[in-house]
Amino acid sequence: MTVAPAPVPVLEVQNLIKRFGAIEALKGVSFTLGRGEILGLVGDNGAGKSTLLKIVSGALEPTAGSVMLNGEHLEFGNPAQHRQAGIETVYQDLGLVGNLDIAGNFFLGREVRVRDHRGPFAFLNNRAMRLQARDAIARLHITIPGSVAQKVNSLSGGQRQAVAIARAAFWKRELLLLDEPTAALGVQATAEVGHLIMQIAKEEGVPIIVVSHDIAEVLKVADRVVVLRQGETAAQLVGAETSASEVVGYITGTIGPQAGPAG
Amino acid sequence: MFKAAKPRSDTRSAVDVERVSGASASRKWLDPSFLQSQGLLLILAGLVLFFSFKSPFFFAASNLLAVAASSTVLAIMAAPQTFLIVSGGFDVSVGATIAISTVSLGLLLAAGVPMAAAIVVVLFIGLGVGAANATLVVVLRVNPLIATLGTMSIFTGLAHFLSSGQTEVVRNDFLRWITKTQVGPVSVLVFMFIGVYVVSIVLERTTVLGRWVYAIGGNAEAARLAGLPIRRVQYALYIASGLSASVGGVLLTGILQSASPRVGDTFLLSVVTAVILGGASLTGGRGSIIGTLLAVAILGVLQNGFSLLLLPSSVQTIALGIALIVAVVFDGVVRRIERRA
Numbered sequence: 054m055t056v057a058p059a060p061v062p063v064l065e066v067q068n069l070i071k072r073f074g075a076i077e078a079l080k081g082v083s084f085t086l087g088r089g090e091i092l093g094l095v096g097d098n099g100a101g102k103s104t105l106l107k108i109v110s111g112a113l114e115p116t117a118g119s120v121m122l123n124g125e126h127l128e129f130g131n132p133a134q135h136r137q138a139g140i141e142t143v144y145q146d147l148g149l150v151g152n153l154d155i156a157g158n159f160f161l162g163r164e165v166r167v168r169d170h171r172g173p174f175a176f177l178n179n180r181a182m183r184l185q186a187r188d189a190i191a192r193l194h195i196t197i198p199g200s201v202a203q204k205v206n207s208l209s210g211g212q213r214q215a216v217a218i219a220r221a222a223f224w225k226r227e228l229l230l231l232d233e234p235t236a237a238l239g240v241q242a243t244a245e246v247g248h249l250i251m252q253i254a255k256e257e258g259v260p261i262i263v264v265s266h267d268i269a270e271v272l273k274v275a276d277r278v279v280v281l282r283q284g285e286t287a288a289q290l291v292g293a294e295t296s297a298s299e300v301v302g303y304i305t306g307t308i309g310p311q312a313g314p315a316g
Numbered sequence: 317m318f319k320a321a322k323p324r325s326d327t328r329s330a331v332d333v334e335r336v337s338g339a340s341a342s343r344k345w346l347d348p349s350f351l352q353s354q355g356l357l358l359i360l361a362g363l364v365l366f367f368s369f370k371s372p373f374f375f376a377a378s379n380l381l382a383v384a385a386s387s388t389v390l391a392i393m394a395a396p397q398t399f400l401i402v403s404g405g406f407d408v409s410v411g412a413t414i415a416i417s418t419v420s421l422g423l424l425l426a427a428g429v430p431m432a433a434a435i436v437v438v439l440f441i442g443l444g445v446g447a448a449n450a451t452l453v454v455v456l457r458v459n460p461l462i463a464t465l466g467t468m469s470i471f472t473g474l475a476h477f478l479s480s481g482q483t484e485v486v487r488n489d490f491l492r493w494i495t496k497t498q499v500g501p502v503s504v505l506v507f508m509f510i511g512v513y514v515v516s517i518v519l520e521r522t523t524v525l526g527r528w529v530y531a532i533g534g535n536a537e538a539a540r541l542a543g544l545p546i547r548r549v550q551y552a553l554y555i556a557s558g559l560s561a562s563v564g565g566v567l568l569t570g571i572l573q574s575a576s577p578r579v580g581d582t583f584l585l586s587v588v589t590a591v592i593l594g595g596a597s598l599t600g601g602r603g604s605i606i607g608t609l610l611a612v613a614i615l616g617v618l619q620n621g622f623s624l625l626l627l628p629s630s631v632q633t634i635a636l637g638i639a640l641i642v643a644v645v646f647d648g649v650v651r652r653i654e655r656r657a
């Protein structure tokens with residue numbers, strides 16, 4: 054049922070524990086991810102999926118455990134460092150700044166500067182940023198009417214999600230983390246994101262963790278599925294060998310160690 | 317570094333960006349901050365017209381230049397306060413920083429400390445107040461209003477204590493020179509005013525720092541996730557605010573040729589009024605230097621017009637309060653509109 058880790062894992066998560074006061078959101082989660090692999094991360098509300106992703110992305114510090122990227126330990130609680138290491142994330146609440154325009158969000162913290170000057174007083178090269186943001190969004194085949202110079206505030210929920218996905222797809226080098234990336238998207242756009250995920254993993258070789266409640270969508274793209282249940286790994290399944298009903302069984306607890314008499 | 321785009325979009329890229337800025341120009345009319353700056357221009361024009369009819373002395377180049385000169389201290393403090401409020405911060409301690417700065421300068425000069433050294437000490441006082449505010453807000457996570465109210469009380473009290481509440485006469489050639497020099501009809505203060513706003517507008521609109529300030533005020537968590545050095549930016553903004561107030565204190569000492577612990581009292585209200593009237597939102601993320609500039613001009617014209625009409629200064633205080641309330645109400649309305657959009 055479980056899969057042997059790839060010879061050189063891109064990501065190795067070891068025994069992650071995260072407590073929020075009395076709540077233990079993660080109770081020792083471990084898994085590895087190889088080049089080009091797509092990992093579906095599923096589980097009920099509050100199972101700990103977002104917490105796990107945030108620790109890997111550097112947004113949260115775990116109570117215990119470690120995360121290694123290409124064999125090197127990552128420091129925690131410093132999202133900038135994780136981004137520098139090549140990890141990109143679409144957060145569940147997107148992490149966009151509403152009062153900046155699309156291009157501004159695309160390049161936030163990594164602005165294109167006139168003559169590449171360093172420091173906070175460097176001049177912005179807005180033209181270059183707009184052109185690149187526009188092309189990156191076009192690549193996603195999701196139409197956002199108007200320009201990349203419009204504020205994110207003025208976009209619909211799905212359009213915002215598309216911006217966040219396009220941004221992460223543009224910058225990722227080693228690992229892409231997607232927390233419910235298609236929750237606000239229509240049918241067409243969801244299919245586009247599915248294509249994008251396949252292309253990034255299979256053609257560019259960048260592994261992806263995708264969190265979703267849509268088990269059918271997950272099984273369409275995932276090589277492996279990790280099921281979280283109340284902060285614990287309930288199962289690690291091979292995508293091609295499992296079924297939606299098996300995954301749902303592990304999510305709800307009708308299958309697995311603590312399961313009652315399973316029907 | 318960036319991926320090759322699909323050819324069909326590649327060929328049109330340049331055109332699209334042009335078209336795109338055109339599209340945003342028509343949308344601009346619906347943008348609340350744009351409307352607000354138009355509104356401010358109208359108010360300013362209305363006030364200028366009104367006072368021109370009411371007083372023969374108002375609409376003269378020499379009087380308007382005097383308005384600019386007398387607005388300089390307010391203007392110099394309102395610019396960093398704009399950045400601070402846009403970033404989600406707030407500093408009501410500027411009046412107290414003026415008081416402690418001018419009193420310290422007076423005492424240091426009276427004690428025979430050389431001019432340059434005295435000014436350096438005073439600037440360090442402003443820097444220190446700013447750093448203390450920043451530490452309270454950024455490290456200890458005190459609400460900015462409460463934190464700076466606290467330091468305001470401390471330094472106002474300290475200024476009164478050090479001066480025993482007395483106004484000290486300060487006769488100093490250098491201070492007179494940096495505040496009373498005229499270049500033709502134009503006071504050197506007006507050049508400082510212009511300099512500060514040119515630099516501020518460039519900072520706001522064209523630099524990485526300017527963008528970060530808006531991002532931090534707009535969504536601090538998203539800014540953190542994007543890896544922005546939030547704490548360093550916040551420290552810099554509080555320190556800039558403190559420094560601007562100590563510069564204001566030095567200038568006021570020269571302008572008034574005296575050091576009084578009460579000289580900063582009116583500035584707390586007028587600086588915040590200028591920034592909020594100028595379109596900055598107390599919740600952060602919105603505001604502009606141009607807006608603040610227009611608001612400073614409105615307050616300066618009001619003050620000048622009122623004194624030309626021989627209205628007592630109490631009327632000005634009332635007008636300032638009304639302006640602040642109108643500004644805050646308008647801010648609330650704009651926020652409601654934005655939320656609905």
Ligand SMILES: Nc1ncnc2c1ncn2[C@@H]1O[C@H](COP(=O)(O)OP(=O)(O)OP(=O)(O)O)[C@@H](O)[C@H]1O
Nearest residue numbers: 073076078096097098099100101102103104105145
């Ligand atoms: N910042 C926080 N402070 C306190 N508790 C938290 C915090 N973030 C998450 N939790 C708790 O940790 C647990 C796991 O939350 P998490 O957001 O990881 O769930 P999730 O699997 O992503 O759920 P969903 O599918 O609803 O997004 C929940 O019980 C939640 O209440």
Ligand SMILES: [Mg+2]
Nearest residue numbers: 102103104145
């Ligand atoms: Mg979640």
